[in-house]
Amino acid sequence: MASRRFSEQALSDWMKGVGPDSEIVISSRVRIARNLRHFPFPMLATNQQSLEVMNQLTAIAQSGKLDPVGRFETIILSELSELERRVLVEKHLISPNLANESRGGAVILSENESVSIMINEEDHLRIQCLYPGFQVKEAWTLANQIDDIFEEEANYAFDEKRGYLTTCPTNVGTGIRASVMMHLPALVLTQQINRILSAVTQVGLAVRGMYGEGSEALGNLFQISNQITLGQTESEIIDNLHGVAHQIIEHEKAARQRLMSESRLRIEDRVRRSYGILSYAAVMDSKESAQRLSDVRLGVDLGLLEHVTSQSLNELIVMTQPGFLQQTFNEKMSADQRDYRRAELIRNQLRGQTEHGGA
Amino acid sequence: MICQECGKKPATLHFTKIVNGEKTEFHICESCARERGEGIPGAPNGFSIHSLLSGLLDFDPSSTTGANSAKQQEMIRCEHCGLTYTQFSKIGRFGCSNCYRQFSDRLDPLLKRVHGNSVHVGKIPKRSGGQIQYKREIEQLRRDLQSRIEQEEFESAAHIRDRIRELERKIVDL
Numbered sequence: 001m002a003s004r005r006f007s008e009q010a011l012s013d014w015m016k017g018v019g020p021d022s023e024i025v026i027s028s029r030v031r032i033a034r035n036l037r038h039f040p041f042p043m044l045a046t047n048q049q050s051l052e053v054m055n056q057l058t059a060i061a062q063s064g065k066l067d068p069v070g071r072f073e074t075i076i077l078s079e080l081s082e083l084e085r086r087v088l089v090e091k092h093l094i095s096p097n098l099a100n101e102s103r104g105g106a107v108i109l110s111e112n113e114s115v116s117i118m119i120n121e122e123d124h125l126r127i128q129c130l131y132p133g134f135q136v137k138e139a140w141t142l143a144n145q146i147d148d149i150f151e152e153e154a155n156y157a158f159d160e161k162r163g164y165l166t167t168c169p170t171n172v173g174t175g176i177r178a179s180v181m182m183h184l185p186a187l188v189l190t191q192q193i194n195r196i197l198s199a200v201t202q203v204g205l206a207v208r209g210m211y212g213e214g215s216e217a218l219g220n221l222f223q224i225s226n227q228i229t230l231g232q233t234e235s236e237i238i239d240n241l242h243g244v245a246h247q248i249i250e251h252e253k254a255a256r257q258r259l260m261s262e263s264r265l266r267i268e269d270r271v272r273r274s275y276g277i278l279s280y281a282a283v284m285d286s287k288e289s290a291q292r293l294s295d296v297r298l299g300v301d302l303g304l305l306e307h308v309t310s311q312s313l314n315e316l317i318v319m320t321q322p323g324f325l326q327q328t329f330n331e332k333m334s335a336d337q338r339d340y341r342r343a344e345l346i347r348n349q350l351r352g353q354t355e356h357g358g359a
Numbered sequence: 360m361i362c363q364e365c366g367k368k369p370a371t372l373h374f375t376k377i378v379n380g381e382k383t384e385f386h387i388c389e390s391c392a393r394e395r396g397e398g399i400p401g402a403p404n405g406f407s408i409h410s411l412l413s414g415l416l417d418f419d420p421s422s423t424t425g426a427n428s429a430k431q432q433e434m435i436r437c438e439h440c441g442l443t444y445t446q447f448s449k450i451g452r453f454g455c456s457n458c459y460r461q462f463s464d465r466l467d468p469l470l471k472r473v474h475g476n477s478v479h480v481g482k483i484p485k486r487s488g489g490q491i492q493y494k495r496e497i498e499q500l501r502r503d504l505q506s507r508i509e510q511e512e513f514e515s516a517a518h519i520r521d522r523i524r525e526l527e528r529k530i531v532d533l
Contacts, residue, residue, distance in 0.1 A: 037456055040440045044454040122452075144482075151484045157456035160491050162466075163479025165456040169466075170473055172459075174481040204475070231476020287373060335371040335388075 006075075007087045007327055010319040012113030012130075016311060019133015023301040024249050026181040026221065026314065027130055029092075030139040030238075032147050033166045033175035034125040035157040041167040042102065042120045050104030050120050057119050060153045061108045069146055070110045072117075077105040086323030092130070097121055115146065122167045123175075125150060134245065136178055140238050143176075163230060173230030178238055180245045185220040185298045186255035187248075196251060197222070204228045205244055219290030219317070224248070260302060271299030275308075279350045284343035285335075289320050308350065316349055362388035437461040493526045500526075 006012075019025070035041060036056070039049050058074050066072050077085060077098065085099040093113060098105050098121040108117040118126040127146050129139040157165040163173035171177070187193040197207045208223045224245060226237045259267050274295035278284070284292075297313045299305035318324055320342050326333055329341055362370045368388035435444045440454035444462055447453060459466065470477040483491050500523050507516040 035456060040455040041453060043452055044440050044442065147482075148485070151486060156484050158484050159456070159459055159479075160494075161478055162459050162470075163481060165453070165459050167452045169451070169453070169469060172470070173474065173476075173479045176481075228474045228476070230470055230474040230479060233481045237481075335369045 006091065006093065006109065006113065007084050010091075010324060011311070011315045012091060012093070014112045014114035014130060015132055015314055017132045019131060019135050021249050022133035023310070024182055024184070024252050025134040025245070026183055027132055028134060028136040028139050029128060029130045029179050029181070030136065030143045031126055031128040031177045031179075032143050033123040033171045033177075034127070034147065034150065034154075034164055035166060036124050037155040037157045039124065042104075042122065042124060043167060045103070045120075047103055053124050054104040054106050054119050056154065057117075057125055057150070058106055058108065060150055061117065063153070065149050065153065066108075066146070069142070069149070070112070070115065072108050072110050072115070074106060074108050077102060077107065083323060083327055087327050090321040090323050091318055094118055095121055115142065117146070123171070125154075134180065134249070136180055136242055136245070137238055140176075140178060140234065144234070170227075171229050174232070174234050174237065176229055176234055176237055177225055178241050179223050179225035180241065182222050182224060182245070182248060182252070183220055183294065183297060184222055184248070184252050185294050186259055187252050188220050189259065190255045192251065192255060193222075196248060200224060200244060200248070203240070203244060205241060218287060219294040221290075221294070256298075256302060267298075267302070268304050271295050271302075271304050275299065275305060275350070278346050280347065281343050283336075283339045284320075284346060285339045286320060286322070286342070289342060289346060290317075293317060293320075312349060316346060319345060319349070360386050362386065362391055364388070364391035435461060435465075490530055493530050497523055497526050 015027070019028070036053060039045055039053050042050060042053075045053065054076075060066075061072055061074060077094075080088075085094075088094045088107070089096050089099050091113070093109060093116045094107050095118065098107070098118050102120045104120045106119040108119070109115070114130050116128045116130075118128065127143050127150070129143040129146070131139045159165055164175040166172050166175050184193060187196060200207055204227050206225050206227045208225070224241065226241050228237065232240075274292040278289070278292050278296060293313055293316055296305060296308060297310060300308050300310055300313065319328065322338055325338055325341055325345065328345065333341065360370045362368050363385070364387045368390065370386035370388055372389060372392045373384070373386050436442070437454055437458045438461065439457035442454035442458055444465060447458065447462065453459065453462075467477045483495075500519050504516055504519045504523070507513075507519060
């Protein structure tokens with residue numbers, strides 16, 4: 001069945017591409033929130049109204065109007081198992097909110113999974129575009145194009161003074177949330193990260209850990225996004241994020257260089273220890289695996305480790321999440337079992353690489 | 360690690376809460392976490408942006424004008440979806456697009472706090488927004504017209520005036 005594709009492959013096709021600055025920026029994302037004028041927002045819509053919204057929006061997607069952008073598949077969430085929904089969340093293709101709480105929820109996925117259009121999440125329509133590496137402007141251009149296509153057919157809730165109307169007042173106006181996912185191990189190791197992140201929050205941007213709001217940054221992955229959606233144009237918002245992210249990239253590069261020139265042996269030791277543990281450990285919890293994988297990724301980026309590709313590390317980040325793990329081994333597991341299976345999976349993935357690499 | 364709450368199941372949720380600089384670490388199992396409804400990302404009833412927002416919404420801009428008018432405003436109810444302002448300020452979410460018009464008086468201070476602004480300047484929908492685009496263009500042309508007149512460039516001022524009339528006709532036709 002075609003719709004099972006997303007749950008078999010850990011890495012969306014778009015993630016396999018290499019973007020600019022991809023040794024620091026894992027991915028760039030732009031999300032646009034829109035609502036239909038004549039329906040209550042999803043929170044207050046009746047089941048009947050939610051279904052109507054879903055039908056209207058999926059009909060636009062299936063009318064062929066999206067063809068210039070790519071091939072799309074519509075997935076109705078109520079037709080998926082709980083595990084399949086969780087996998088979609090772990091791949092960042094839908095939000096936990098859409099997976100768990102939505103009525104009339106659906107997602108329209110592009111073939112390479114770089115575009116995911118969520119229906120009846122917090123807002124009627126959420127268009128999300130993901131690009132590998134540092135391509136936040138490209139992501140906005142595509143999201144904007146898709147927005148235009150929907151706007152031709154749907155009656156958006158728009159107000160002259162407030163802009164695009166959204167369920168949450170934090171999204172009103174442009175309805176745009178742009179973000180970059182950055183791997184910043186050197187800034188963490190050199191203890192510059194707090195200073196930099198607190199500066200970032202002072203220019204209207206927000207910082208989060210990789211999964212969810214306010215969670216500790218696991219594996220040195222930080223998501224930086226715009227806070228303000230009203231009173232600035234879309235290009236101002238994108239440019240602001242772009243400019244700040246660019247500066248962080250430069251700081252991270254400088255910190256990596258300094259680590260290499262001042263404490264190369266210590267870094268190499270740390271990287272190789274983590275690589276060794278990942279290659280041989282029998283039990284691995286998600287927190288440790290995130291940290292060790294971060295070390296190994298840094299090692300790859302600095303040329304300290306051969307035979308490991310950053311693509312396989314990206315893959316492991318997704319594959320070691322609880323939902324995906326259970327999907328892979330096709331069983332429901334306790335936390336202990338998961339830690340055991342996780343270690344097994346990482347071992348296999350890393351060993352496979354060494355063998356292919358001919359070591 | 361064993362759940363620090365029930366002491367039975369393995370702890371699968373580890374998080375750090377910082378309140379007023381005081382750091383507390385939690386290691387609990389999923390069922391205890393669900394019971395407590397602690398701020399776990401993705402978990403239902405968790406602490407969310409909305410509960411944070413409602414803190415902002417408690418801020419009462421009309422307190423200077425007396426408690427009476429504040430009370431009246433609490434009673435405002437959206438005609439379309441039935442959401443009251445009090446409900447909105449508790450959950451931090453609007454019920455429908457009409458709420459924005461209904462609660463409009465109270466929104467400026469809130470939006471300024473969240474965004475530093477209360478007026479949209481970005482993208483406009485092409486189809487339904489044609490009128491707005493014309494209005495923005497007319498505003499711009501009126502400013503041009505004024506400066507042309509001040510500089511006594513009457514010929515180009517006349518052109519601009521014609522263009523404004525043309526746009527105004529278009530708005531009527533829409």
